[in-house]
Amino acid sequence: MRIFQMRCLVGVGLISYSLYLWHWPVLAYLRYVYGSYVLAASWLLVAVPFMFFVAYLSYRFVELRCKRLNLSFTAAFLWLFLAPALGLAGLGAGLKAVKPTLSFDPSLLSYGTDVCHGSFDKRCLRGAPGLPPRVLVTGDSHAAALNSFIDEVGRQEGWQAYVVTGSSCSPVFDFNESVLPESSREPCKNLKAYVKTDYRQYEAVVFTSFWSYQLGKEPERADPDYLPKLERTLRSIAETTPVYVLSDVPELSVSPIRLELFDRLGLSVERVSGRKAESANARIKQIVDRLPNVHWIDLGPAASQLSAQGRYAGRMAYFDNNHLNVYGSTSLGQLFVREGHRLLPP
Structure with a gap:
């Protein structure tokens, strides 16, 4: 067909092997920097011409010359x-x-090691010291990440809480812990x-x-009947005890440690944030609003100040893309009160 004899298509055919070799490292690097497998259109408008450019250079100055060698x-x-x-090695x-080394304060790399997460034998009490615990705080690791938040807010509001959580375990009644990793099942059963x-x-x-x-x-398995079980649990507890349900914090588009490295390299990248937490x-x-004696607490206005590049006041506020660290959780409590x-x- 004459269309395949067009000079532009013949040119693509000539550099096709070089294009095949170059497209993967270019896309892999840009996906690493952007933090997502699916690149924004503006990034693709740069990536595709660059792939053709370096493919032509390698065809012209490497492939053709090597073909002529005897x-x-x-x-x-x-x-x-x-x-x-x-040479590459x-x-x-x-x-x-020569790459920059990253060293962090331990409080930036976890939500705390002295928390009752999967156990009841560490520091479970948070908030105003010297008072009997009159509030129960529970949930999965995102609740554990709010230990310092609860500590800060409880001190300001004058109450103490007993905070117990479980890895991946949202302790609704009849939660199916068999979907969890084996190491999380027994702690989840005890927490429930x-x-x-x-x-x-x-x-x-x-x-x-x-x-x-x-x-x-998320990619991990979850209880397929979680929503109706959550509604029944909240309704049952609220018959005798008021329940306060907290919104989740926004997720980051990229690991905060990677963002920290980019910041030290002077690499500022605008990315589209995920919407899974918001959705x-x-x-x-919707469930909370239709249940009597169950109240929705929106952390969004305060938490949004931490999710911009995962930093607050120049320090990492998250230790991965969805968990606050000790510093971030404390800062969230201070912002919430302020x-x-x-x-x-x-």
Whole structure:
């Protein structure tokens, strides 16, 4: 067909092998920087012309010249394979030696090691010291990440809370812990049993979780009947005890440690933030709004100040793309109070 004889298509055919070799490293690097497999259109408008440009250069100055060489197998192996491979290895070692090193305060790398997460034998009490715990705070690891938030807000509002959580375990009644990793199943069973039998001894229950995960929006398995079980649990607890359901914090588009590295390299990149947390919050709020004695607490206005590049006041506020660290959780509590919000009524 004449269309395949067009000069532009013939040119693409000539550089097709170089294009095949170059497209992967270019896309892999841009996806690493952008933080998503699907690149924004503006990034693709740069990536595609650049791939064709470097493919033409390698075709013109490497592929054509190599075709004209009259080398023995040994010479070709030494000069066209071994020498470039050693050069690339040396370049990689050199770049590794000069790359910026990242050292962090331990409070930036976790939500705390002294928390009752999967156990009941660590520091479970948070808030105003010296008072009996009258609030139960529970949920999965996103609730655990709010230990410092609860500590800050409880001190300001004058109450103490008992905070117990479980990995991936949102302790609704009849939650199917068989969907969890095996190491999380027994702690989840114990947490569910405690919440179900002991919530009546508290004046209020604060409940939160990684809502998008519990709703099955993450790659990990989730209880397919989570929403009706959550509604039944909230309704049952609220018959005797007021329940305060917290919104989840926004997720980051990229690991905060990667963002920290980019910041130190002076690489500022605008990215489209994910909307999974926002969508999941909306679905949970719909349930909360129709239940008597169950109250929705929106952390969004305060939390949004931490999710911009995952930093607050120049420091990392998250330790991965969806968990606040100790510093971020404390800062969230301070912002929440400073903006005039209350978690529990006076």
